Amino acid sequence: MRSLMCLLFLVIFCALQMTSNATSSIDLANSICCGEFSKVKVPVNKVVSYYWTSSIVPHHCPIRAIVFKTIAGKEYCVDPKTPWVKSHVDKVDKRTTTATKA
Known part of the structure; x- marks a missing residue:
């Protein structure tokens, strides 16, 4: 159960990182x-x-x-x-x- 929670946390963290980086790259392009x-x-x-x-x-x-x-x-x-x-x-x-x- 603990490893499932860690995996879920890691997936959510990575998704948030990718979203914030995509926004930054769009802003920097303009x-x-x-x-x-x-x-x-x-x-x-x-x-x-x-x-x-x-x-x-x-x-x-x-x-x-x-x-x-x-x-x-x-x-x-x-x-x-x-x-x-x-x-x-x-x-x-x-x-x-x-x-x-x-």
Whole structure:
């Protein structure tokens, strides 16, 4: 009976470890930080997606930025306060929303 309890405890412990590690790896995959903003104005037709820099851990990233991902797979950190950035975000959102509905 005692060995069964130990085995059950070990299985539950391992399951919890695997679950917590999976969550951490997902968080780390999206936790890119930008040291500075790109000076390049990325053409909107080259942008396939975007994401915000991580805010998982407070004060983890020195600056809050949007990262544009291009067709070529390049990523550009841009200032979300820049007027053209807002326009690009809106256009990419509209594109992806339209594609999802179709």
